[in-house]
Amino acid sequence: MSDVYILGIDMIKFGRFPDKSVAELGAQAATMALDDANVSIQDIEGLWCGNLMQASNMVGQQVLRQIGQTGIPVVNCANACATGATAFRDAWMSVKAGIYDLVLAVGVEQMGKGLLGGAGARKGIPTEGLLGSATMPAIFAEAGMEHARKYGTTFEQFAKVSVKNHHHSTLNPKAMYQIETPLETVMNAEMISYPNTKLMCSVNVDGAAAVVIASEKKAKELGMSRAVRVKASVLTSDPFTERDLVMPDVNTCTRLGASKAYEMAGVGPEDINLVELHDCFATAEILHYENLGLCKDGDAGKLIDDGDVALGGKTPVNVSGGLLSKGHPLGATGIANLYEVSTHLRGEADKRQVEGAKIGMTHVIGLGSACAIHILEKV
Amino acid sequence: MAEATPAAGPLPVVDFLKIPEAGDPYLEGHRCKKCSAMYLGAREICAKCSVRGEIEPVKLSNQGELYSFSIVYRSFPGIDTPYISAIVDLDGGGTVKGNLVDIEPDPNNIQFGMPVEVVYRDALGRKDKEGNSYLSYFFKPRS
Ligand SMILES: [Zn+2]
Numbered sequence: 001m002s003d004v005y006i007l008g009i010d011m012i013k014f015g016r017f018p019d020k021s022v023a024e025l026g027a028q029a030a031t032m033a034l035d036d037a038n039v040s041i042q043d044i045e046g047l048w049c050g051n052l053m054q055a056s057n058m059v060g061q062q063v064l065r066q067i068g069q070t071g072i073p074v075v076n077c078a079n080a081c082a083t084g085a086t087a088f089r090d091a092w093m094s095v096k097a098g099i100y101d102l103v104l105a106v107g108v109e110q111m112g113k114g115l116l117g118g119a120g121a122r123k124g125i126p127t128e129g130l131l132g133s134a135t136m137p138a139i140f141a142e143a144g145m146e147h148a149r150k151y152g153t154t155f156e157q158f159a160k161v162s163v164k165n166h167h168h169s170t171l172n173p174k175a176m177y178q179i180e181t182p183l184e185t186v187m188n189a190e191m192i193s194y195p196n197t198k199l200m201c202s203v204n205v206d207g208a209a210a211v212v213i214a215s216e217k218k219a220k221e222l223g224m225s226r227a228v229r230v231k232a233s234v235l236t237s238d239p240f241t242e243r244d245l246v247m248p249d250v251n252t253c254t255r256l257g258a259s260k261a262y263e264m265a266g267v268g269p270e271d272i273n274l275v276e277l278h279d280c281f282a283t284a285e286i287l288h289y290e291n292l293g294l295c296k297d298g299d300a301g302k303l304i305d306d307g308d309v310a311l312g313g314k315t316p317v318n319v320s321g322g323l324l325s326k327g328h329p330l331g332a333t334g335i336a337n338l339y340e341v342s343t344h345l346r347g348e349a350d351k352r353q354v355e356g357a358k359i360g361m362t363h364v365i366g367l368g369s370a371c372a373i374h375i376l377e378k379v
Numbered sequence: 380m381a382e383a384t385p386a387a388g389p390l391p392v393v394d395f396l397k398i399p400e401a402g403d404p405y406l407e408g409h410r411c412k413k414c415s416a417m418y419l420g421a422r423e424i425c426a427k428c429s430v431r432g433e434i435e436p437v438k439l440s441n442q443g444e445l446y447s448f449s450i451v452y453r454s455f456p457g458i459d460t461p462y463i464s465a466i467v468d469l470d471g472g473g474t475v476k477g478n479l480v481d482i483e484p485d486p487n488n489i490q491f492g493m494p495v496e497v498v499y500r501d502a503l504g505r506k507d508k509e510g511n512s513y514l515s516y517f518f519k520p521r522s
Contacts, residue, residue: 115453115454115455123507124390124392125392125502125505125506125507125513126455126458126505127393128455129451129454129455129459129460129462129478129503130477130478130502131392131476131477131478131515132466132476132478133449133451133454133462135451135453137449137451137453138451142447142448142449142464143447145447145448145449146446148491149446149492155486190452190453191452191453192452193451193452193453194450194451194452194486195449195486196449240426240427242416242417242474243446243468243474245474246466246475246476247446247447247466247474247476
């Protein structure tokens, strides 16, 4: 089977845009990606649109109303924080299957500020603060504390993740924040859910990202000079594990996805030059170093201590600033990760360029759970 | 329409908390007879081994140990903080999430694996629209 390529990809600068509609944000990213691929919406054969909060509103069709109602099929897709990556993967599958030669995937989200978490009780009384906490910071704190239990990971090591990612985003003009946060600032920030302080929680922002996906035939026809090869695309759900009922397990579905992705791409963790992974909370990033095989089980704390995952290190992680500082517009995040890795493989990442990057990985988790992993390669 | 009248006694906060006519309240699990997977709440099919109609109710232990936790300082509006959100592995099987109480919410006080006991108390004064009060479960350190 022939390969499938990213031909054009872009994202808007993440921020807060209360005066724009979700369709306008999506349309903005879509036109940027079309321009990057040097194609027109008239050339596109199908659209996959990822959006979570307005999933019942036909957001993909709304985007086409802004940029061109050509009558192509539109699939609207929602898969928690894996929404954007799922839209990309399903668009990729349509090309891989030989149905289409040129398709578009858009991920877009408008977020409010504040805590995300489980809905209130359908009957009876609210159970938040009575049967523990269903807020996202608490759920990911508990997952991080499980790692602390097994390997002695410290509050300081978790906090270092935020120091690193905030530093990276000072080099990324499209990130929400460009602000250095030294270790003491991170550790002394308002404690939200121990061990996650406010600066260790991802930022709720509005955002959009889009990507033009092409068959090998089409990519050759349009020009391969900036094309990026999709080496692996994997989606998993959470297999049954003992405590999954009360403690969402983001590890098992990631490990399953990673092993499938490495197998599909024919590479190993040692071949990966950069990773954009799902740092929805600082505690989560630590878990995924091991889940993605970037280090041995138990060595994640050492990996962050040694700087191996910082820009300039062995395997830089979240050079974009990650969800912690670039921002986390749920439906857009998966495609924004692909944009970051593609930009490095194209050698266009400017001050934050990972030198000589040839192969990169993206990873997202939608709680509930969905894990999407992609491996991209420089052509 | 008749006014809804509160039930005579407290209602259980979740379906898996059982309040028998006689005897003490307890937590109920549902165990797969084939693969031993444990669930909270009745079900037909095992999510682990997919066997059908082989899930039986079991009384869960009131003793267990702390598996993981977080100390919650910011919650939804109107929820008192700080509190300890705890994941507890019960002796003999079953993992339950709830508040760890009767201990200072300070990470230095809390040890992984510390023995805890399930206790049954009023649900922090919370009542539903009909004015019913609720019985909840909590974890407290066991010496
Ligand atoms: Zn079973």
